[in-house]
Amino acid sequence: MQIDNCAVSRQTDRFRQLQNQLRDLWQSVDTFEQDDCDILVIPSFSIDQRVGQKIPGFLHYEERLLFSLIRLRNPHTRLVYITAQPLSPMIIDYYLQLLPGIPFSHARDRLLLLTTYDGSFKPLTQKILERPRLVERIRRALRPGKSYMVCFNSTWLEYELSLQLGIPLLASSPELLHWGSKSGSREIFAECEIPHPDGSPCVMAVDDLVIEAVRLWERQPQLKRMVVKLNEGFSGEGNAVLDLQPIQHVAPGRATQAERIAVLREHLENLSFQAKDETWATFSSRLPELGAIVEAFIEGEEKRSPSVQGYIDPTGKVEILSTHDQILGGPDGQVYLGCRFPANDAYRLRLQELGMKVGQALARRGAMERYGVDFIAVRQPGNSPEWDLQAIEINLRKGGTTHPFMTLKLLTNGNYEYTTGLFYSQHRREKYYIASDNLQKPHYQGLLPHDLMDIIAKYRLHFDSSTKTGTVFHLMGALSEFGKLGLTCIGNSWAQAEALYQQVEQVLDAETKLMSDTSNLHLSSSLPISWT
Known part of the structure; x- marks a missing residue:
């Protein structure tokens, strides 16, 4: 053509x-x-x-x-x-x-x-x-x-x-999509001298992926795990973890490189996938189209997943919008479930500094609008109380932290202050929230939006515009079929935000259990009816 x-x-x-x-x-x-x-x-x-x-x-x-x-x-x-x-x-x-x-x-x-x-x-x-x-x-x-x-x-x-x-x-123009990929992110981190895990460039074939994994293992013989990431994965669903413990007999110093390549290739069948029903066959089939990288898995007894969100206006000016501690789940804790705002005060200002460097690098390339940078924060027991921040990836899109923060900003007319990393309402009250896209339980299935509104009104779960606190719901359309709901719980402290979240969950549990028991009662009473 x-x-x-x-x-x-x-x-x-x-x-x-x-x-x-x-x-x-x-x-x-x-x-x-x-x-x-x-x-x-x-x-x-x-x-x-x-x-x-x-x-x-x-x-x-x-x-x-x-x-x-x-x-x-x-x-x-x-x-x-x-x-x-x-x-x-x-x-x-x-x-x-x-x-x-x-x-x-x-x-x-x-x-x-x-x-x-x-x-x-x-x-x-x-x-x-x-x-x-x-x-x-x-x-x-x-x-x-x-x-x-x-x-x-x-x-x-x-x-x-x-x-x-x-x-x-x-x-941003789609011409810049590379800088929001896993490999493009690593290039920007290296350019900005931002700490990030050892890893590989993007590869498009299984053979090349195996070779890069072996090279990474040889550079870091102490590695316990690696992460294989589709270059354009979403919300952790394109990630898989490779446990090196079962193949320590071919670790560097114990076997030849050729032996490591052979064993590691076979061991890829045992990847731990974050996505449900994923297999090595389906995962590897996407390599020629999407590409993948391999990266050192960051270990640590005390580990968190903070992120920073920035904005590049059309003139190229960069502004930091927010920091979050992400709530992750999945088999190896890499799937986004929700977030807490703002990030912990032990590292939120450092996140802003690193996020600004990334934003400026993106702006030089012509990027525009929102971007996010995800990190891993690790603190080892017995060592310095400082948290070690490692950059993981850049998102050139509206991420899971965009809608809760914009909900807070638009409803309160407040402002985020760079000097403190805190958000203040118009009356100078600090604002905090806990947000999730994944409040999901089987017994929530069957709830219609109208049912949810009845529950919100009955228990006064709505957002109060006078106090600028309360809960704002989203993903309501997913309730009936999937039993899944999103919510942003806004308070004047983390404790208040968490209490609001727990209240919503407890109310929904009680209401759906009540309806389920009633339904089962009606069902059991109707069973003896004969249609003959």
Whole structure:
């Protein structure tokens, strides 16, 4: 297939012209978002859908960007939100009722909800592009020169939609995707002299992966475990851990390199996968497409997983938005479950410093909008009380810490202060939260959004706009089928935030157990009925 280089060049020039519109308009994050503009929200997870299918309720993750509806508090802002399947009107009503001082009907009139009616495991943006009439309807709904598009992550799909609509994409160009990959992250860490685990460049074949793993083992003979990562994995689901203990008989100094290569290749069958139902056969089949790296597994009796989130505005200015301690799960503790804000005061300022270096390196490459950097923090007993920070990866997308922080910011009108690493409300109260995408239990299945609203009202679990504390729910569409819910519990201390989280969980457990017992009673009483 012959590529029309002239056409590609014209597209590239057109995309850059659109991006330059953002640079011309930009003054600051806050003033830009409060301007008289139309915001097109594309909550498409444009990732390897084989990874997405392993996450329960993955299609409902499009609801994570519904915090964007809070921007309708500005009476001149209009918002277009597109999903694969229709959203429950109850969910939309819930978010609009959070808006302080704005009549519900006024906000609803400035919100346009569109859907593709397509529940397949394709990226949402691909579904939109496959429907030209829908693209045309979106184009007609947006005001020329006053519109921009936001997304979960920027790929060539979002690039194409931006061009077709003729509006700028407030995100990094997909030409920069490499810097958000595992291997690209390692390159930036090395450039910025940020500590990170020993590891390999990206490889595209199993043979090369084995060789890089052997080389890593030879450099670090004391290693107990390694991590094999798909170069474009998501939320830890593309990671697998290789335990070296069972093959210590071929450790460096005990066998030849050829023997290590042979044994290690066979031992890859015993990888511990983070994703459910993953096997070496399915994992290795993606290497030629996605590539992979191998990295030293960081051991430690006391270990945490902090992260820092930054923002690069269209002029290239870098700002630190937040720090978090991530809550991880899965077989080896590498799957994102939730977060605590802010990160521990023992290392939050250091996180900011390292995050700023990464942001500046990304900005020099032309990156734009949000980015995140994940770390491992380890403190060994008996040694210095200092935490050792090792950078793990860069995310050029809205991550799991984006929606809870933006929910806090938009609902409280407060500010994050770089000097302390703390967030303060307008009345100078420190704010803390615990957030999760994974409050999931089998007995929550069958709960409808309307049922959840009844429970929220009965037990007063809602966010209180007068005290700026309480719980904000998301992923409500995943409750009925998957028994899965997301929530951000905002308090004036970590203790208060944790108490709010525990209250929600206890209430849901009690309510669903009560309904389950009632249902079983009705079921047992109906069994003797004869239909003959």
